[in-house]
Amino acid sequence: NGCKPDSTTKMVCGFCSTGCSLNVHLKEGEAVGLTPATGDPVNVGMACPKGWEAVSVLDSPARATTPLLRRNDRLEPVSWDNALTTFAERIKAIIAEHGPDSVAFISTGQIPTEEMAMLGALAKFGMGLRHGDGNTRQCMATAVVAYKQAFGFDAPPYTYQDFEESDMIVLVGSNLCIAHPIMWERVLKNKRDPDIVVIDPRCTETAMAATWHLQIKPKSDLALFYGVANILAERGWLDESFIERHTEGVDDFVKHVAPYNLDRVSHETGLESTAIETFARFIHERERTSFWWTMGINQSYEGVRAAQSIINLALLTGNIGRPGTGANSITGQCNAMGSRLFSNTTSLFAGRDFTNDAHRQEVAETLGIDVDLIPSTTSWDYATIMENVLAGKVKALWVIATNPAHSWINQNACRDILSRLDFLVVQDSYVDTETAKSADLVLPAAAWGEKEGTFINSERRLGVIKRVKQAPGQALADFSIFKLIAHYWGCDDLFREWTSPEATFQILSRLSKGQPCDISGVEDYRMIDDAGGIQWPCPEGSPPSLANQRRLFEDHAFYTPSGRARFKFEEPKPLSEPPDDHYPLILLTGRGTSAQWHTQTRTRQSAVLRKLYPQQIYVEINPIDAKELNLEADEWVSVESRRGRVKARAFLTNSVQPGQVFLPMHYEPVNRLTDAVFDPYSRQPSYKACAVRVGPW
Numbered sequence: 001n002g003c004k005p006d007s008t009t010k011m012v013c014g015f016c017s018t019g020c021s022l023n024v025h026l027k028e029g030e031a032v033g034l035t036p037a038t039g040d041p042v043n044v045g046m047a048c049p050k051g052w053e054a055v056s057v058l059d060s061p062a063r064a065t066t067p068l069l070r071r072n073d074r075l076e077p078v079s080w081d082n083a084l085t086t087f088a089e090r091i092k093a094i095i096a097e098h099g100p101d102s103v104a105f106i107s108t109g110q111i112p113t114e115e116m117a118m119l120g121a122l123a124k125f126g127m128g129l130r131h132g133d134g135n136t137r138q139c140m141a142t143a144v145v146a147y148k149q150a151f152g153f154d155a156p157p158y159t160y161q162d163f164e165e166s167d168m169i170v171l172v173g174s175n176l177c178i179a180h181p182i183m184w185e186r187v188l189k190n191k192r193d194p195d196i197v198v199i200d201p202r203c204t205e206t207a208m209a210a211t212w213h214l215q216i217k218p219k220s221d222l223a224l225f226y227g228v229a230n231i232l233a234e235r236g237w238l239d240e241s242f243i244e245r246h247t248e249g250v251d252d253f254v255k256h257v258a259p260y261n262l263d264r265v266s267h268e269t270g271l272e273s274t275a276i277e278t279f280a281r282f283i284h285e286r287e288r289t290s291f292w293w294t295m296g297i298n299q300s301y302e303g304v305r306a307a308q309s310i311i312n313l314a315l316l317t318g319n320i321g322r323p324g325t326g327a328n329s330i331t332g333q334c335n336a337m338g339s340r341l342f343s344n345t346t347s348l349f350a351g352r353d354f355t356n357d358a359h360r361q362e363v364a365e366t367l368g369i370d371v372d373l374i375p376s377t378t379s380w381d382y383a384t385i386m387e388n389v390l391a392g393k394v395k396a397l398w399v400i401a402t403n404p405a406h407s408w409i410n411q412n413a414c415r416d417i418l419s420r421l422d423f424l425v426v427q428d429s430y431v432d433t434e435t436a437k438s439a440d441l442v443l444p445a446a447a448w449g450e451k452e453g454t455f456i457n458s459e460r461r462l463g464v465i466k467r468v469k470q471a472p473g474q475a476l477a478d479f480s481i482f483k484l485i486a487h488y489w490g491c492d493d494l495f496r497e498w499t500s501p502e503a504t505f506q507i508l509s510r511l512s513k514g515q516p517c518d519i520s521g522v523e524d525y526r527m528i529d530d531a532g533g534i535q536w537p538c539p540e541g542s543p544p545s546l547a548n549q550r551r552l553f554e555d556h557a558f559y560t561p562s563g564r565a566r567f568k569f570e571e572p573k574p575l576s577e578p579p580d581d582h583y584p585l586i587l588l589t590g591r592g593t594s595a596q597w598h599t600q601t602r603t604r605q606s607a608v609l610r611k612l613y614p615q616q617i618y619v620e621i622n623p624i625d626a627k628e629l630n631l632e633a634d635e636w637v638s639v640e641s642r643r644g645r646v647k648a649r650a651f652l653t654n655s656v657q658p659g660q661v662f663l664p665m666h667y668e669p670v671n672r673l674t675d676a677v678f679d680p681y682s683r684q685p686s687y688k689a690c691a692v693r694v695g696p697w
């Protein structure tokens with residue numbers, strides 16, 4: 001028929017961080033469908049509903065097709081020339097009047113590494129901006145800081161093969177079945193009959209499928225893991241040889257956890273003492289235990305220490321650098337790892353530091369630019385940028401491929417903050433996001449499938465995306481938009497070598513040389529494609545077999561100055577907003593389905609994905625609480641915090657414990673309720689636990 005493909009090409013999926021390989025079927029060079037690729041190491045022939053629908057969401061009337069400029073309170077189409085002249089003139093005028101701190105940008109984990117690198121270089125070295133951060137602050141900042149402090153570099157150590165080679169898989173704050181369904185499929189391929197332990201306050205789909213669910217009280221992870229560490233130490237269940245040769249600080253850590261006796265930990269976590277003891281014994285007895293965590297840990301007011309309490313267990317028991325082991329943070333977005341290493345926002349290219357003169361010099365020499373163009377201070381993080389908009393210091397914000405008016409914590413305050421800006425620029429593929437609707441200028445961007453570049457997935461694997469469809473209307477690849485902005489700004493001389501995404505990849509390859517994330521052995525996109533993805537590190541001369549499947553720390557050489565991993569710990573803090581008489585319930589938030597992605601910007605454009613998920617917002621309530629509150633199943637209820645109120649359908653279920661309710665994050669109003677508190681080290685927002693009350697609407 002008319003749509004019968006005449007060729008097929010392969011590319012990596014653009015939703016979650018799993019990085020599945022997809023075969024895109026083409027007719028005359030344009031995508032007409034896709035199927036999961038079968039021969040590559042990541043997804044081995046599978047895809048989740050989002051991946052299957054990746055091409056169809058591109059055909060949507062909500063696509064941004066022309067630049068839009070606000071005039072008389074309406075967004076009106078304008079030419080690219082008009083849009084970019086306005087962009088350059090207004091931002092230059094704001095900087096001239098208020099200084100370089102008055103303009104900031106918010107980047108993303110959704111666009112290819114080359115595009116975010118071009119943005120970071122343009123903004124910092126070309127335009128002279130000092131402040132930019134990524135939406136990865138909302139998901140991965142905690143893991144970044146936890147790894148840097150413990151291992152000396154932001155280095156998730158695992159390969160997905162570890163799911164298949166563990167004797168015990170411990171999933172903490174991770175609903176893997178839903179959030180990373182293809183990783184869950186890898187768990188199911190494990191032939192070692194593993195224990196699958198889920199640690200989560202909610203009885204998630206993953207908890208139901210696990211062999212054991214430890215249903216802890218919200219935010220009691222630190223107490224649990226310190227208690228387990230104490231049992232391991234008291235019973236002599238430590239890997240003394242590993243600890244002595246490869247770690248530092250164990251004595252202080254063991255002293256720190258000594259007061260975490262079973263009674264105390266049982267009281268603080270809500271778990272039976274025998275369960276805690278058995279969990280510790282399992283870790284001791286199993287030859288290979290792998291620990292995995294995601295947003296249940298990261299999105300917390302004490303996320304860094306919680307992540308490190310997991311790392312500490314792996315270090316105590318030598319569960320690192322061997323097959324089926326690791327302290328493994330699972331990333332969220334398709335290119336969160338690219339953003340962490342190459343976005344040039346709060347860290348300098350390839351995991352370097354803006355405040356380190358030697359690092360700045362290395363980057364200046366590699367790029368052939370004056371070192372004075374590189375800021376010597378670290379950028380404000382996302383939260384500080386928002387605070388400074390509120391304080392009137394930041395007057396213009398450039399938001400690229402993210403949707404803070406939906407996703408940023410405490411949404412009512414966030415929208416008020418955005419409304420105070422003199423100039424809000426939104427660069428996105430869709431014009432119906434909550435943030436784009438309030439923009440002063442919209443720059444229409446091509447989406448995944450309409451441009452080229454690379455992503456880096458959770459297991460540090462680079463994958464290629466390709467242009468398999470024409471972008472609609474006048475939409476341009478973000479890379480081209482950044483190049484045009486450089487021209488209109490008058491700094492395009494700096495980017496003479498940055499001629500294309502692949503040319504930029506070569507620049508990043510040079511920047512990475514000698515760093516832990518060295519990719520200088522990756523010759524070109526074709527090499528990545530042929531290998532089905534390549535994991536970093538891949539220094540020049542790496543044997544192809546190593547480049548294709550690599551676990552870190554097999555040599556036990558960590559990236560700290562001493563080469564040893566560090567134990568990091570601290571006393572747990574109480575809930576930042578504990579329930580009380582007025583707000584007696586704890587609100588949990590998280591992913592509700594594998595069929596929707598984050599704020600639904602793309603996935604709501606697919607009729608298939610919409611059918612797979614309720615269109616009306618719902619709140620999970622335990623039947624005991626519902627009875628006490630006199631609420632019926634499916635009735636409209638009010639969920640209210642100190643910051644806002646949400647109308648939702650009551651879904652009575654034992655998946656939440658009495659005293660807790662759950663709202664999926666995909667629905668627009670959820671962040672009206674959340675509380676703007678942050679981890680002090682990572683500055684990641686604590687989305688997971690605040691106090692609410694529920695009643696009839």
Ligand code: SF4
Nearest residue numbers: 013015016020048051
């Ligand atoms: Fe895409 Fe993630 Fe689904 Fe794989 S699991 S198809 S990467 S969204």
